[in-house]
Amino acid sequence: MTSVAATRRSRITPEREAELYDAVLQLLREVGYDALTMDAVAAGTHSSKATLYRQWGSKPELVARALKHGRPGAARGVADTGSLRGDLRDAIVHAFDDCRIEQDAALMRGVGRAAHDNPELLRALRELLIEPSIADLRVMLDRAVRRGEIRSDNPALDLVPHMLVGALISRELIDGHAATQDFLATYLDAVVLPALRA
Amino acid sequence: MTSVAATRRSRITPEREAELYDAVLQLLREVGYDALTMDAVAAGTHSSKATLYRQWGSKPELVARALKHGRPGAARGVADTGSLRGDLRDAIVHAFDDCRIEQDAALMRGVGRAAHDNPELLRALRELLIEPSIADLRVMLDRAVRRGEIRSDNPALDLVPHMLVGALISRELIDGHAATQDFLATYLDAVVLPALRA
Incomplete structure (x- = not known):
């Protein structure tokens, strides 16, 4: 790119x-x-x-x-707060503004739907949005491994993107309303960090 | 209904x-x-x-x-294998046939897209597919609490549907191919059971 x-x-x-x-x-x-x-x-x-x-x-x-x-906090890099929990909470706060989350969810849903029928759009979205987000996540996780917060062979390490993207998407399907910062913070403490044993 | x-x-x-x-x-x-x-x-x-x-x-x-x-294993009830891990693995095996998973995923994606613009379809899907699946899951989880495998106040208990639905949907978005039985079994061991401390 x-x-x-x-x-x-x-x-x-x-x-x-x-x-x-x-x-x-x-x-x-x-x-x-x-x-x-x-x-x-x-x-x-x-x-x-x-x-x-x-x-x-x-x-x-x-x-x-x-x-x-338009992604809030897109170009700000990955803050080092001193702990994985702090880094991930900081990323959630900067990536999702509750006032805009419904609007943004509707927007992304529409674009996501279009991408199913349009490989060029899907490729552009993966290259410009999904892959950089996963790379940012990888920076935080590598740092946590170096800090000794996570074991480098924990099998959940490769599944953190699935956990976070899954929480974001499934919230609406299952509960009928978009994920909020609070929901993502709860999911972080109840699912992501325990799975990582962090 | x-x-x-x-x-x-x-x-x-x-x-x-x-x-x-x-x-x-x-x-x-x-x-x-x-x-x-x-x-x-x-x-x-x-x-x-x-x-x-x-x-x-x-x-x-x-x-x-x-x-x-058309859901394989729909009317078979929830098997009691003696452990939560066994119950969930059994449910995955019976709910997802790898030979059909790509085809079914395409079908469900199309219907899911239509449901976004059609509240009556969304209501019917929730009532006939999503809510019964969550109820089945609840039966397995309650049994695991009674067996002493999970603490009844574990905050991840209410998030198991989000973990499983999220794994199913995010796999394709992140990795570009549909979730398989193997992927779901790995996710179960690496994420769901550790989050439940089961």
């Missing part, structure tokens, strides 16, 4: 890029992925379609980058 | 009912929920639409009952 796209994007200012991403997210919330057109993005941001395609290559790439931009 | 529907359904034989459900599942796999029509079900099963509506009331109800019928 480096050279070509990075070179392309460097032609516009970061402020202009942020403005474009915000407009894409707004359109996604209003009309959903399928009905979002590059024409509408161009019109809403006073850009030309040619510029959009030159900068981002495709609609899936533009949407995935807008979602990455 | 008792009297009215039960009375309605009692007018056809169990064999005929099973045949109808199989035809509905076949159509679901072929065309998906949205494109499935009561006309197509009627034509494919040599029934009249009036009969279908009299027996099941609506398309969501018919589809949810067909899915319940």
Whole structure:
């Protein structure tokens, strides 16, 4: 995910890029992925379609980058609070804002649904959102192993992404409402940390 | 989910009912929920639409009952193997057939997507599939508490449905392929039982 796209994007200012991403997210919330057109993005941001395609290559790439931009705390790195529990709680607080969680869940559900029928969108989402989140998690877990909080051969180590993503998704299916920060913090203490024996 | 529907359904034989459900599942796999029509079900099963509506009331109800019928091991109850680990492994083996898991996952994904936009379908799925599965799980967990395998105040007790449903769904999102029996058995030993301290 480096050279070509990075070179392309460097032609516009970061402020202009942020403005474009915000407009894409707004359109996604209003009309959903399928009905979002590059024409509408161009019109809403006073850009030309040619510029959009030159900068981002495709609609899936533009949407995935807008979602990455819109993730609160995306570019802040992984805080070292001194313990795995502290690191994970800090990540939850910065990744999920309860005031926005319902709205964001609806947005991600719509995009997730679209990705099932669109391999290019799925690839962009994995590359720009899922894999970097798993990498961040890996940093925290490696640190906890080095601190001596977790044994390096604990079989739950590779399953932490499944636990957290699973908690986030299953909450709505099972209980009919989106996961909150409180629910995720409870899940952390009741499931994730005991499974890691941390 | 008792009297009215039960009375309605009692007018056809169990064999005929099973045949109808199989035809509905076949159509679901072929065309998906949205494109499935009561006309197509009627034509494919040599029934009249009036009969279908009299027996099941609506398309969501018919589809949810067909899915319940198609769940392997649905009506077998909850085996008592003597331990929570045995009970849960037995449930996994009977609920998921690896040869069908990809096909079933695609089917359930399609129906799940349709349910997001269709509250009546969501209600039928919750009532006929999700809630009975959670009730089965509760039977196993209560038994494990009585056996002394789990403390009754363990905070993970209420989160077992989220762990299992989460493992099932997140596997594909994170690793790009459906959960298998082996994956679920590993998850059970690495996450569910340690969280329960069982």
